[in-house]
Amino acid sequence: MKITGWIVGLITSLIVVESTMSLEYPDHFPQPKYDFTNNPLKSETIELGRILFYDPILSLDSTISCGSCHSPFNSFAHTDHNLSHGIGDSIGIRNAPPIYNLAWRENFMWDGAVNHLDVQALAPISNPLEMGETLQNVIKKLKRSDIYPELFFQAFGDSTITGERLLKSVSQFQLTLVSANSKYDKVIQGTESFTTQEENGYQLFKANCNVCHREPLFTNDEFMNNGLPVDTFLHDGGRINVTMKPEDSLKFKVPSLRNLKYTFPYMHDGRFQTLNQVLKHYSDGIIVHDNLSKELKTPMNLSANDRIDIISFLLTLNDNEFNFNPKHQFPRNILLRPKE
Amino acid sequence: MRLIIVLLIIPFLSWTQGDTANISFEIQSGEYQIETFRFYLSDLEFYHDSQKVHTQKNSYHLIDSQSKMNIQEIISVPFDSISFSIGIDSSTNVSGVMGGDLDPINGMYWAWQSGYINFKLEGKTNKSSQADHSFQFHIGGYSGRFATVQRVCARVNMSESSSEIVMMIYLEKLLDQVDWSKKPVIMRPCEEAVQMANSYQKIFKLKE
Numbered sequence: 001m002k003i004t005g006w007i008v009g010l011i012t013s014l015i016v017v018e019s020t021m022s023l024e025y026p027d028h029f030p031q032p033k034y035d036f037t038n039n040p041l042k043s044e045t046i047e048l049g050r051i052l053f054y055d056p057i058l059s060l061d062s063t064i065s066c067g068s069c070h071s072p073f074n075s076f077a078h079t080d081h082n083l084s085h086g087i088g089d090s091i092g093i094r095n096a097p098p099i100y101n102l103a104w105r106e107n108f109m110w111d112g113a114v115n116h117l118d119v120q121a122l123a124p125i126s127n128p129l130e131m132g133e134t135l136q137n138v139i140k141k142l143k144r145s146d147i148y149p150e151l152f153f154q155a156f157g158d159s160t161i162t163g164e165r166l167l168k169s170v171s172q173f174q175l176t177l178v179s180a181n182s183k184y185d186k187v188i189q190g191t192e193s194f195t196t197q198e199e200n201g202y203q204l205f206k207a208n209c210n211v212c213h214r215e216p217l218f219t220n221d222e223f224m225n226n227g228l229p230v231d232t233f234l235h236d237g238g239r240i241n242v243t244m245k246p247e248d249s250l251k252f253k254v255p256s257l258r259n260l261k262y263t264f265p266y267m268h269d270g271r272f273q274t275l276n277q278v279l280k281h282y283s284d285g286i287i288v289h290d291n292l293s294k295e296l297k298t299p300m301n302l303s304a305n306d307r308i309d310i311i312s313f314l315l316t317l318n319d320n321e322f323n324f325n326p327k328h329q330f331p332r333n334i335l336l337r338p339k340e
Numbered sequence: 341m342r343l344i345i346v347l348l349i350i351p352f353l354s355w356t357q358g359d360t361a362n363i364s365f366e367i368q369s370g371e372y373q374i375e376t377f378r379f380y381l382s383d384l385e386f387y388h389d390s391q392k393v394h395t396q397k398n399s400y401h402l403i404d405s406q407s408k409m410n411i412q413e414i415i416s417v418p419f420d421s422i423s424f425s426i427g428i429d430s431s432t433n434v435s436g437v438m439g440g441d442l443d444p445i446n447g448m449y450w451a452w453q454s455g456y457i458n459f460k461l462e463g464k465t466n467k468s469s470q471a472d473h474s475f476q477f478h479i480g481g482y483s484g485r486f487a488t489v490q491r492v493c494a495r496v497n498m499s500e501s502s503s504e505i506v507m508m509i510y511l512e513k514l515l516d517q518v519d520w521s522k523k524p525v526i527m528r529p530c531e532e533a534v535q536m537a538n539s540y541q542k543i544f545k546l547k548e
Contacts, residue, residue: 038436115454118436122444126451135445163445167437242453244486244530 032103049173075259082270201313227286427458427489481529
């Protein structure tokens, strides 16, 4: 009787395959902030999210997908675009940030207008300058499609398509975009060493940049005024648009510094094409606004060599494995399937 | 017992589900046509002798003048007052996406800035300065000085046989208080939204 029970138990456990997963990340990363209990990672849901991410069906005229401005070969940034263009070549007012390590964020968008990853996708979907759609209409299109009812069935156990399910799937795919395997990470883990120049740059970085661009995520996820001259064309006040507090004028979220090789141009409006320009700004270009970040009040006095060394360190944050990971790429077998 | 809380909009003198779309009415302050009237009613609680005796689970209801104007609850203890929120509490506003009545597909969630639209009132009136005489009041905001969630309390007198409570919504009072000299469009957390939300206490009243 005991052996029979054991065999039944074994067979049952083999049939009921648990396809939920947990996020993988290295020991030197802190705990994620995203609450997975309401959206546990599951491979079918991640796959659905990946397909939705690259499907222009989310846009009004089916020309723009998330991948249009968040390119997988470029750390999910809109490389070489200072401001992104949406449907009908509309130009927005902000630079599309790269997508990685979002499980460690609590604020989304340059001004923190979005307070949870699960509701972020609503913003580009509904923005007339981006995808120009409504969530209601997207759901209607998905219900009529030949692939999505089945994909939702695989992810959720039934083929009901709701706003909640769409958004949670897109979140799941994005959560798996973890960039943690750059040369810097390997140095921290003890499997590689910096060159002398990189090490010098790292020391300068820790002395001048680390308070806001805090390791290992290279951001403190806060909103700061970093002394950029006001763009008199865009008039973008940043965080003040969300909080309506005067002290938040010109504050923007501190971005991570990983994968800078791919994510140029830099800053919330993509005004700097090169890291050299960025470093020059921090070295001697800071405008002393009233609410300038207190970390930047003392001039940095970086020599040309200092700036080169810092850039040399910053390049150790590029993660080629992340950038070319086939799991993140465009699902050509699904989205380029022959139409009947 | 299965309690039904029925919501009645005043000045719609009689109400049948579905026929309040594009209802026009004339009251002392002017002529109005309501095209959309939806709000969240949440966190329903029941009290007896000032003690809480029952809390509704998953208490999030999207009330819609065109399709949903009542709430049901099974309750087996006596009660003499109820309370509920107009709007969604702040912690739900920061918890990401939810389903059912809270699903953003219902059109009661802001896409450009996270947060629920607690109360949405749209229509037309000859008093509006807009070219098409329309007004749109989307009352949202969950934090700090722009929070617009309001708690409404009411005493009830439940006899042994009654299983229905009628809650009147005096829309005419809300519309009377609007400053029509300003642009009648509210679509973000702001002072005007807070002022309108403060009027809920006067407009939600139990039928005697």
